[in-house]
Amino acid sequence: MYRQQTPPPAIPTHRMVQEAPVDAGDFADWLDHTLQGLHSGTMAPVPCGDCRGCCASGYFIPLTPSDSAAAMAIPAPLLSPAPGMPPGYQVLGRTAQGACPMLEHNHCSIYPARPQACRAYDCRVFAAAGMAAGPDSFSRINARVRAWRFSYGSSHARAAHQAVQAAARFMEEKASAFPGGRVPRRPDELALLALKVHAVFLRADLPTLTGTAIAEAVIASSRDFDARGPDAHPRQ
Ligand code: SF4
Structure with a gap:
């Protein structure tokens, strides 16, 4: 399930194509739909507008x-x-x-x-995970990733977004905590995994866990997600 890691690109701050902010929708709704869609194959519609970054x-x-x-x-x-x-x-x-x-x-x-x-394809996964879609050749997607703005209907929604970003950051920075140092290599795989396992980063006892224990919890959470059906994603 995990591949050898090469660090996903940070959202670049140079050679940037600028886009005006774009409404990404309510984060909690988007997260629910996206997690459901990972099982059902039915993803939420993406308000692409004129952007064709993923096609180019x-x-x-x-x-x-x-x-x-x-x-x-x-x-x-x-x-x-x-x-x-x-x-x-x-x-x-x-x-x-x-x-x-x-x-x-x-x-x-x-x-x-x-x-x-x-x-x-939904490039909001990168905005959710706080990372770029790829290197310079992805500049058009990365511009849209920077432009997405989620809204939050509750403190739980904001906490869930922070947990997704913490999950992505942990896998980027602490790959050595995983068996063989293996975490997803591709940015899209890493971002989607961060969505799946973000609940680990909402745990109250997280500050007391070692990196290895967090990595074990991430692996268990991912396996649990994959074993569940499309109706098993209660809102956090
Ligand atoms: S990647 Fe190609 S086939 Fe897919 S939506 Fe874009 S233009 Fe169409």
């Missing part, structure tokens, strides 16, 4: 067998078999500039048939 940042887009509409809409030469996956799993390549080849004039040319990976 060098991601290879995976297609599964259930992405048949996308597979038919995308020219075959742009698709490759996904390495190490069974037949039917494919990868959509990118242009020399690192953009998705289906992005035309800043619009997805296959939007109604776009792959599930595109539908599920």
Whole structure:
């Protein structure tokens, strides 16, 4: 489950593309929907506006067998078999500039048939975790990450956000507390894991725990999350 760590990028403060603040919604509602969606595959709609940062940042887009509409809409030469996956799993390549080849004039040319990976992508996970989506090639996403502003309907919601950020920070800074020093390598994986295990960082006894004990609690919390169903995420 954990991979060898390379530190996720901090939110860069140079070469910044500036965006005006964008309403990310109520944090508690967003967290509930996102945790539910990790089980059900139904993610909350993202108010992207004109931003197409995730389409232009060098991601290879995976297609599964259930992405048949996308597979038919995308020219075959742009698709490759996904390495190490069974037949039917494919990868959509990118242009020399690192953009998705289906992005035309800043619009997805296959939007109604776009792959599930595109539908599920929500860069608010990085704002929630207090980290950047990636290095300089992710500048457009990172600009939006900096622009998101969550709102808080209660002190619990604000505490939950602080706990998510503490979880991400702990995994970045204390990888050696985990067996083999292994924590998620990719920023998106680390941010999503921070959402899953944030309750550990709300524990009243947290200041009394060693780093190793916190890491064990993180691993147990992650396993518990993965074992639960989509209706098992009571609001903190
Ligand atoms: S398929 Fe469409 S939504 Fe997905 S990355 Fe390409 S342009 Fe963006």
